[in-house]
Amino acid sequence: MTLQPAPKIKLAHVRKEFGGTPAAIVAVESLSLDIRPGEFLAIVGPSGCGKTTVLNMLAGLEPVTSGTMTMDGKAISGPGAERGVMFQDYALFPWKTVAGNIGFGLEHGPAGHGLSRAERDARVARVIDLVGLKGSETKYPHQLSGGMRQRVALARLVANEPEILLMDEPLAALDAQTRIILQDELLRIWGQDKPTSERRTVVYITHSIDEAVFLADRVVVLSSHPGRLKRIVDVDLARPRNDETRKSRSFSELSQTIWELIREEAYRATMQ
């Protein structure tokens, strides 16, 4: 047994209801989960399992109805720069250019404290390069395709270098090739070549089981209506992961295991 470090984020019996008391809709029920420092945690589940709600609560944008949610032992009571979010619908500022959006947190938030103008610009330029947006710096979001907007949102999150990266289907709008390239990039940004202590913590929501298995250390499988923890699957594939990983037998076995966990509910949701 390896010694487990204290959890970075701890969810204990978290429950989330929406709406008034008589007709309340329970989105998440008795969810308990430890998120370890430096871990890449993926959350999968059929639609209606409350994935996005969990992420919004972690971000501090939605309060929990009951239960506790703590980070480094302190209750999460609101949004903070140490927990960066990449939203499903990107939430780019339409009046800012690509570079302006990516540099927004550095310019106006604590992420840029102690950095000179030149250092901030250099970081924005590096991140633009990283996500392949070179040449589009001065474009506005409405001039970009869906996939490019998604890359701007990813770049904005990465530029702020938060301790914890909360990502809601970050690669969903991309074509298959770009997606694979950015999965590799994402692992590099996260620090898969580095020891665990130097990695950032990632909570990654996806509907793609393959993506969850390829990226994550552990995959949290939720069931729907209400969202409950079904199983946590350990992904013991060797790192660094690459194309070889995608071809490996254990990769497809793990994907199959997770698919079987959610298959029934996924069918039920689709047929409804």
Add this chain to the structure above:
Amino acid sequence: MMASFGGALAGGSAAPRRWPAWAIYLRTMGLFCLLWYVMSWLTPNKLLLPSPIDVASAMRDRIEDGELIANATVSLTRLLISVSIASLIAIPLGLAMGTSRLFEDLLEWPVELLRPIAGIAWIPLALFMFGIGNGLPIFIMVYTAFFPLLLGTAAGVRNVDRRLIAAAKTMGVPRGTLMRHVIVPAALPSIMTSARLAVAASWTAVVAAELVGAPSGLGYAIEYYRSMLDTPSVMTFIIVIGVLGFLCDTALRSLSAALMPWALSEKKR
């Protein structure tokens, strides 16, 4: 600008346009003048409806004696001052109303009660308060411009995409910055639209206010030439009011486009 004007004239017609925009514009104006000419020719008393030719010659006279430029300058200056004063009060109040429940509760009823009262309803009272001069028209125009600006700004702030505010908050942006760099730019399209409404309403009010309560301006000129029974000059000033109102709106639209290159092209998509 010409293109969008032509587009407005063409409406939603799907048929391909054979004429260039300026030709369509000239054609419409030509038809209008012809109709006007026939009508005035049919009118027995030329004082009631002067012909376009009489009006054109009156316009030349009023340009030559400087009356047109002088009165237009006075009215436009009043418009500029009034809309500036109204903006300085209404936009900050609108921002407060849009962001704070307390301000909304405080202002909602007074605003809803005052808003249906037309600016010109205050003219008799304002005559007592300000007498004849600059005070009265400026008061009426500020009053008229105030409500569209206040309500447009408040609505713009309330309709700011919540996700943008959430995104800024997760980047740790402090409150003041949130207002300046997220809420205000996000509400700017709505603020600019309300500014156009405010200028249009204020320009309508200036004429009414100057008819009664000012010793100068386009409204005053109309009243003056009416008392002289010089109807071609009256028509001249009416036309000038229309053209200047149109030009003010055009200028504001250009300003919007310059301030918000992102919003203009968003509409084109």
